[in-house]
Amino acid sequence: MEQVVNIEPIAPLDQAAIAQAQQRQNQLTKPQGALGQLEALSIQLAGIRQQCPPTIQKPIIIVAAADHGVTESGVSAYPSSVTAQMVANFLAGGAAVSVLARHAGAELLIVDAGVQTAISSSAPNFRSEWLGAGTKNLAIEPVMSQAQAQSALARGIALAHELADAGHDLIALGEMGIGNTTAAACLTAIYCQQAAATVTGHGTGVQSEQYQHKIAVVAQAVARVGENIDGLGPLIEVGGFEIGILAGIIVGAAQRRVAILLDGFITTAAALVAQALAPQAIEYCIAAHCGAEPGHRIALQQLGLRPLLQLDLRLGEGSGAALAIPLLQAACKILGEMATFASAQVDTANS
């Protein structure tokens, strides 16, 4: 597959800021390493933002929504009409992520990447990046054209650049799309070379025979894709419009040194797509949590990311990412505000 989207280079994390953050962590009034993952997180954020101590002052959560043709194969516990209905709920402020975004003090932007009937809204936090009336059925055929996949990626990159230019220092990712755990399972099976049964979960709640059927659909799609795993191949074959836009946002944010906070299984699958296109983008990613879908843990391993939270979430929407925003801010504040052994006159470790 010819590589079509022009991907600007991504700089490595800033080593000077990382060294400074590491050194400061070691001087803070605590036994070395005692703040666990928060220490590594603050150091990563320093490297991302080229700043020691780093700050997260203008976080934004993006929820990309789209429909999936595979729902006609009976792989979800809910009808695809719920995708558009939940977008209305996000815009009205009543969804879980709406509450959690307010709790975290984060902006919330809802993006229509390809809901069956295009969303029409003049809400300031709504944005249409509509790529089509849902994807085709991945059980049968490639779900989108190459042009749609390129457009998804390019729109995501452009959106991330725009948000970086507007001063956002953290982009948290969320999604909404009935059927998208099937797409995410296919992508995870492909990129992580795992059996369908290993990476396919219950999604919104499919059980017993319907769950076995979902596994068979994933296995069939992965077999159909075969070796077409370069570049945009997997996205074209099984991806979703929202997954393509999310992959683009990851690449675009990394290009602008904006931290990326992944949410659940689907946003993590989008990171697998981004990794295949621009591996360095993953250095800019933080995994908010590891949820209940079995493929989520496997995709995180492939990305080399250690999740911050383990709450058995399986909602999506960016809910887990929203919950982790205050943790990121806490990690930054610890680095910036804690006293050092010298400043607080506390004795250091016995040598």
Ligand SMILES: O=C(O)c1ccc[n+]([C@@H]2O[C@H](COP(=O)([O-])O)[C@@H](O)[C@H]2O)c1
């Ligand atoms: O983020 C997750 O890990 C996650 C796990 C299970 C379900 N979801 C959400 O549920 C929807 C997809 O589930 P399904 O069963 O329709 O494939 C979609 O809107 C996701 O946001 C999300």
Ligand SMILES: Cc1cc2nc[nH]c2cc1C
């Ligand atoms: C109600 C509902 C809310 C959701 N939020 C994300 N995925 C969802 C799926 C359903 C079914």
